[in-house]
Structures are given as structure tokens and as C-alpha cells.
Amino acid sequence: MPRAIVLDRRDNVATLIDSGQPGQACTLQGEASGELVLLQVVPFGHKVCVRATPAGGDILKYGQVIGKAAKPLAVGEHAHIHNVESARGRGDKAEG
Amino acid sequence: MVRTFLGYPRSNGTVGVRNHVAVISVMDNCNPVTRAICQAVDMTLPVTTLFVRGQYGHDLEVAFNTLAGMGRNPNIAAVLLVGLEEQTTEEVARRIRPAGKPVESINLQPHGTINAVAEGTRRALKLAVAASAARRAPCPVSSLLVGVECGGSDTTSGLTCNPTIGAMADRLVADGGSVIISETSEFLGAEHLFAARAKDEAVGKAFVEAVVRLEREAVSRGMDIRGTNPTQDNIRGGLTTIEEKALGAMAKAGTSPLRGVLAYGEAPAGKGLHFMDAPAPAVENLTAMAAAGCQLIFFGTGVGNPIGNMVAPTVKVCGNVNTLRTMADNIDFDASEILEKSAKVGAVGDRLYDFAVEVASGTRTTSELLDIRETAISRFAPTI
Structure with a gap:
């Protein structure tokens, strides 16, 4: 069973330390416990959503904001550049 | 108890973890000579660089200070600078001398490549022989x-x-x-x-x-x-x-x-x-x-x-x-x-x-x- 580490109780994503397949159960370690079911392929080192998050909601890892949800995220969903956006160094979004 | 390692104590009070002769290019057009000297002499390290010629102001100061800083690094026992002409080479040399280690230089003008490599190799050899006398001691x-x-x-x-x-x-x-x-x-x-x-x-x-x-x-x-x-x-x-x-x-x-x-x-x-x-x-x-x-x-x-x-x-x-x-x-x-x-x-x-x-x-x-x-x-x- 793939393992995922939750680094802070406030986090809504966990980092997989094995690779995971859709439908596979994943064990949570670290600052959370229990299991969730992966909705997609989640490669080694990638993140999975552990708490449903609306579009625009903060994504938290290490208990800190690492970006915003670009789309709603469901528990078990692969959280990466396709649905999480950085808020920093974004000259493409600069006004004027 | 003070934790120690075996390092090379330098005359200015710093300690090296390695004991090399750095052969440093003052600008990019010197790199081939720097590499040739380093191939000939053991204990040497080629520190090559790009640009420098045509740089000015703060950008040039950073280049000189960085080249000199690598020369001053405690891991370096002695320095041979390879330059194109005397004045620019001296800009780097004068920044290394306060570290209290041997600093020599060879310029491509007017010697040409073959003579610069030959003379640079002779100087690097002398620097390396002297540097090899250093011994590690608890620091x-x-x-x-x-x-x-x-x-x-x-x-x-x-x-x-x-x-x-x-x-x-x-x-x-x-x-x-x-x-x-x-x-x-x-x-x-x-x-x-x-x-x-x-x-x-x-x-x-x-x-x-x-x-x-x-x-x-x-x-x-x-x-x-x-x-x-x-x-x-x-x-x-x-x-x-x-x-x-x-x-x-x-x-x-x-x-x-x-x-x-x-x-x-x-x-x-x-x-x-x-x-x-x-x-x-x-x-x-x-x-x-x-x-x-x-x-x-x-x-x-x-x-x-x-x-x-x-x-x-x-x-x-x-x-x-x-x-x-x-x-x-x-x-x-x-x-x-x-x-x-x-x-x-x-x-x-x-x-x-x-x-x-x-x-x-x-x-x-x-x-x-x-x-x-x-x-x-x-x-x-x-x-x-």
C-alpha cells in the first residue's frame, strides 16, 4: 500500500513516498493517520489532497500556504500544477 | 571538548580543507592556457571564467572580486593568474595578495600561447612543489x-x-x-x-x-x-x-x-x-x-x-x-x-x-x- 506523509495537522495535501495507482488505498503517516483512496495515478513524491478544497482555497503543506487551488480538489485527487497555482513571481498576472 | 578536523593551517589564520594551486583565468580568452598548464602540473586546479573583457562598473567589480575570492579561499595554497595583459591581471592579483599567499601571473601578451604555457607551467610547478610541503594538522x-x-x-x-x-x-x-x-x-x-x-x-x-x-x-x-x-x-x-x-x-x-x-x-x-x-x-x-x-x-x-x-x-x-x-x-x-x-x-x-x-x-x-x-x-x- 502506498504511503503518504502529512507534515502539519493544518495541511490539505500529503506527499506520497511510494507511487500510487487509481483506486488504490493510501496510508497516511506523520501528523495524520488513516487511509484514503487515490483517484488518479500519483507518482512517487507527488501530492494527494487529504481534505476537500474549493477553487481559490489555500493549499497548505508544512502548515504554510504553498499556492491556491485552481480548481476544486477532492480527497484522493492528485494535487499538482494542473490544479494548484503559485501566487509568487507572477509577472503574467501583473496589472498595468 | 573542541571538535577538530585535519586541515591545512594558513599564514593568515584561516584553514584549508584542501591544498591546491589555483590557476585562474583573468578573462575568457585565457582559458585554453589555464587548462594546458593544469594538465601539465599535478595539484593545480583550473579556475576558468567566461566574459570579463567588455564588462564594466559593478558587473566588472563582481567579476574581479569573485575571481580574487576564489584565489583567497583557504583551500588554495598559491595562485597563478593567467591574463591577457598586465593591467587587468593586476586588478585581480592585488585583491588576492592581502591573503598572504604566493600570487604569480603570466600574460599572453606579448609571449604568445606556446611561451605562456611553457612559462606558466614552470611557475605552477614551483608553486606546487612549495605547496606540497604543507601538512594537515588538527584545527x-x-x-x-x-x-x-x-x-x-x-x-x-x-x-x-x-x-x-x-x-x-x-x-x-x-x-x-x-x-x-x-x-x-x-x-x-x-x-x-x-x-x-x-x-x-x-x-x-x-x-x-x-x-x-x-x-x-x-x-x-x-x-x-x-x-x-x-x-x-x-x-x-x-x-x-x-x-x-x-x-x-x-x-x-x-x-x-x-x-x-x-x-x-x-x-x-x-x-x-x-x-x-x-x-x-x-x-x-x-x-x-x-x-x-x-x-x-x-x-x-x-x-x-x-x-x-x-x-x-x-x-x-x-x-x-x-x-x-x-x-x-x-x-x-x-x-x-x-x-x-x-x-x-x-x-x-x-x-x-x-x-x-x-x-x-x-x-x-x-x-x-x-x-x-x-x-x-x-x-x-x-x-x-
């Missing part, structure tokens, strides 16, 4: 200035190698040593946490200003930094945003107070943890650290970045089991037990500190033995 770890770097990062970096390097950094600072963390862009999203560790308001402000200046510049160009930082291999390794990367990168600095903020290649005036405002890409960042006087660099990697510095031996630390298997020849220290065996970061950091003392005492790194080393000085203005 306190407080004489170490260590750079902490990361490259080819992934999500294992912030969980394994970087916190392990941070634990080692804490132990070194507690023993009176010094640490430099850099890579300004890799504080975007973590700067509030790091600034809170500044020894006073002025240091905290100087640090935050460096990060803000860099972000403002990226934004003013109308560019989206995604894909450049985090890089494509960072993203493949699971890092999603610069904020996530920064929070993992900052772990390399451990937990000690931030004592000062340094410019590119600037040596710290005091002990403890310092931040250097310099670009993140490894080669130009490691070059700045070596110029600041770092005798050793600890380099955390996730998906793998093999490069090391010429002057400062670079210890590659990795906690990604896949990379440890596929790029084993580029890794010096295995931190994978943190994820694989739930080992405590502090215990692995203790082990890395022991290894640091070994490398400082002469144990070679893979980037030294395979000669995976490069020099690049950052540019701050166009050439004229």
Missing part, C-alpha cells in the same frame, strides 16, 4: 565556513536531504563555525519564516528586501517564473510551486539565528549563519560561495544534480531512493533512511556532521574524483 571546526545549497530538488529534498543539512548546520554553528545559505529566489513564500530568525531588525529587513527586489524584477518583466523555478525536473519530482520549493529549501539553514546578509561572493565578517543574495542556479551560486571563502559546500538533491565547485569540495546529499539507485555515482551521502526507516533527522544530521569532519580532513567527494566541477560568475549588466 577547530570553528574555522569552517560551509555553504548550503540545493539543486535538482524534488519533494524528498524538503523532507530528507535539506533538513539533514540543516541539522548539520546547527551543530556546526553551535560549535562556533559558520554557514552561508543563498539562492534568493528560493525564499519566495518562506521569507516571513526566515526573516523572523534575523538577529535584529536591520538584518531581517535587508534579507526581505533582497527577496522583494528579485520578485519585483521578475514581475516587472511581465514573466511567469513557473517552469523556470520550479524547474521542469522539480515539477516532475512533485514540486508544484516556488513556495513549496522554498519551504523545503530553507530547511538547509537549520534553526540558528540569521547573523548577516551578504552580497554576491562577499565574505562574512563574523561567525554563524549568513544569507547571500545570489542567483539560485547551482554553478553561479557555488562560485559565489567559494569566493566568499567557503571551504566546503553541502548540496541537497532530489532528482539529481551532479555539479560541484572547483575550489570548495561539494558534498552531495540525497534522500530519494530512486535517485540513490540511478545516480549513485553522483551522491556522497545517503539520507533515505528518513523516509524508508523513519529515522530521525537529528540522528542523520549527526552522521552528516561526522562525514563533514571526514571530508574536511581529506575524504574526497564524487564531484572531485570525477572532476564534475564548473565555475560561472553571475552577470549583472550587459557587456559593452
Whole structure:
């Protein structure tokens, strides 16, 4: 069973330390416990959503904001550049 | 009890962890001669560079100071400068002389390549014979200035190698040593946490200003930094945003107070943890650290970045089991037990500190033995 580490109780994503397949159960370690079911392929080192998050909601890892949800995220969903956006160094979004 | 390593005590009170003769190119057109001399003489290290000719103002000052800083580095017993003409060569030489080591120079004008190589080889040989008389002796770890770097990062970096390097950094600072963390862009999203560790308001402000200046510049160009930082291999390794990367990168600095903020290649005036405002890409960042006087660099990697510095031996630390298997020849220290065996970061950091003392005492790194080393000085203005 793939393992995922939750680094802070406030986090809504966990980092997989094995690779995971859709439908596979994943064990949570670290600052959370229990299991969730992966909705997609989640490669080694990638993140999975552990708490449903609306579009625009903060994504938290290490208990800190690492970006915003670009789309709603469901528990078990692969959280990466396709649905999480950085808020920093974004000259493409600069006004004027 | 004072912890010691076996180093090369220098006449100015600094201590080398290696004992080389640096053959330094004053500008890019000298590199072929520098390489030819180094092929001929053992104990020499080629410190080549690009540009310099046509640089001016602050950009040229940085180039001269960085070349000279590498010459002043305690790992260097003596310096042979290879220049095109006397005056520019002297600009570098006069910046190295205060370190109290032999500094010689050879210029291509008017000798020509063959004579410059022959005369440079004769001089390098004499410098190397004299340098080889140096012997290692027990020296306190407080004489170490260590750079902490990361490259080819992934999500294992912030969980394994970087916190392990941070634990080692804490132990070194507690023993009176010094640490430099850099890579300004890799504080975007973590700067509030790091600034809170500044020894006073002025240091905290100087640090935050460096990060803000860099972000403002990226934004003013109308560019989206995604894909450049985090890089494509960072993203493949699971890092999603610069904020996530920064929070993992900052772990390399451990937990000690931030004592000062340094410019590119600037040596710290005091002990403890310092931040250097310099670009993140490894080669130009490691070059700045070596110029600041770092005798050793600890380099955390996730998906793998093999490069090391010429002057400062670079210890590659990795906690990604896949990379440890596929790029084993580029890794010096295995931190994978943190994820694989739930080992405590502090215990692995203790082990890395022991290894640091070994490398400082002469144990070679893979980037030294395979000669995976490069020099690049950052540019701050166009050439004229």
C-alpha cells in the first residue's frame, strides 16, 4: 500500500513516498493517520489532497500556504500544477 | 571538548580543507592556457571564467572580486593568474595578495600561447612543489565556513536531504563555525519564516528586501517564473510551486539565528549563519560561495544534480531512493533512511556532521574524483 506523509495537522495535501495507482488505498503517516483512496495515478513524491478544497482555497503543506487551488480538489485527487497555482513571481498576472 | 578536523593551517589564520594551486583565468580568452598548464602540473586546479573583457562598473567589480575570492579561499595554497595583459591581471592579483599567499601571473601578451604555457607551467610547478610541503594538522571546526545549497530538488529534498543539512548546520554553528545559505529566489513564500530568525531588525529587513527586489524584477518583466523555478525536473519530482520549493529549501539553514546578509561572493565578517543574495542556479551560486571563502559546500538533491565547485569540495546529499539507485555515482551521502526507516533527522544530521569532519580532513567527494566541477560568475549588466 502506498504511503503518504502529512507534515502539519493544518495541511490539505500529503506527499506520497511510494507511487500510487487509481483506486488504490493510501496510508497516511506523520501528523495524520488513516487511509484514503487515490483517484488518479500519483507518482512517487507527488501530492494527494487529504481534505476537500474549493477553487481559490489555500493549499497548505508544512502548515504554510504553498499556492491556491485552481480548481476544486477532492480527497484522493492528485494535487499538482494542473490544479494548484503559485501566487509568487507572477509577472503574467501583473496589472498595468 | 573542541571538535577538530585535519586541515591545512594558513599564514593568515584561516584553514584549508584542501591544498591546491589555483590557476585562474583573468578573462575568457585565457582559458585554453589555464587548462594546458593544469594538465601539465599535478595539484593545480583550473579556475576558468567566461566574459570579463567588455564588462564594466559593478558587473566588472563582481567579476574581479569573485575571481580574487576564489584565489583567497583557504583551500588554495598559491595562485597563478593567467591574463591577457598586465593591467587587468593586476586588478585581480592585488585583491588576492592581502591573503598572504604566493600570487604569480603570466600574460599572453606579448609571449604568445606556446611561451605562456611553457612559462606558466614552470611557475605552477614551483608553486606546487612549495605547496606540497604543507601538512594537515588538527584545527577547530570553528574555522569552517560551509555553504548550503540545493539543486535538482524534488519533494524528498524538503523532507530528507535539506533538513539533514540543516541539522548539520546547527551543530556546526553551535560549535562556533559558520554557514552561508543563498539562492534568493528560493525564499519566495518562506521569507516571513526566515526573516523572523534575523538577529535584529536591520538584518531581517535587508534579507526581505533582497527577496522583494528579485520578485519585483521578475514581475516587472511581465514573466511567469513557473517552469523556470520550479524547474521542469522539480515539477516532475512533485514540486508544484516556488513556495513549496522554498519551504523545503530553507530547511538547509537549520534553526540558528540569521547573523548577516551578504552580497554576491562577499565574505562574512563574523561567525554563524549568513544569507547571500545570489542567483539560485547551482554553478553561479557555488562560485559565489567559494569566493566568499567557503571551504566546503553541502548540496541537497532530489532528482539529481551532479555539479560541484572547483575550489570548495561539494558534498552531495540525497534522500530519494530512486535517485540513490540511478545516480549513485553522483551522491556522497545517503539520507533515505528518513523516509524508508523513519529515522530521525537529528540522528542523520549527526552522521552528516561526522562525514563533514571526514571530508574536511581529506575524504574526497564524487564531484572531485570525477572532476564534475564548473565555475560561472553571475552577470549583472550587459557587456559593452
